[in-house]
Amino acid sequence: AQKITQTQPGMFVQEKEAVTLDCTYDTSDQSYGLFWYKQPSSGEMIFLIYQGSYDEQNATEGRYSLNFQKARKSANLVISASQLGDSAMYFCAMREGLQGGSEKLVFGKGTKLTVNP
């Protein structure tokens, strides 16, 4: 079974509108972390936002926010006021077993976001 599922291979949004990119995860650990990365066409992976499993509040970083619903095991990325430069691949990732010191990340297959002018 996939540990990270991103069900939207591609998404389109109009400039200045908000968009939600879906991510669901599967783990039996109590302690884990969830990450979102952006990958422009240049190929570099850019860290966007982090949510810890014990964090009670949803993480926010500028125009990015993470809609964390622990019971549903979802960690959706919300981008507000989309910009043309937001067009990229977006990856959701999970690190399990934080207390055990595990450093491995498991990635979803990604969502390609296209922002239209």
Added chain:
Amino acid sequence: DVKVTQSSRYLVKRTGEKVFLECVQDMDHENMFWYRQDPGLGLRLIYFSYDVKMKEKGDIPEGYSVSREKKERFSLILESASTNQTSMYLCASTREGSTMDTQYFGPGTRLTVL
């Protein structure tokens, strides 16, 4: 500013060649990782290292080996390159024991095996 560098952005090799992909980080990180990225498959972990001369297999180690002789440098080796190893290769690093720290990625190497 944190930095992970990879020796080549683009590389073209022939089937059967031995290929070295180099990764260097300047953040004194203990953990380093090699991933390959293919369309529709996301990133898959090949090998990682949590200390000098230490390595562990990831999800797809077959056909690859690694070397970590110095803390800052982690090399991925394709002993005999094959066409199915044509892919984007990404290196990453992170601190030991980090909980919320992200992995820092290099710019990637697009490898084509003819």
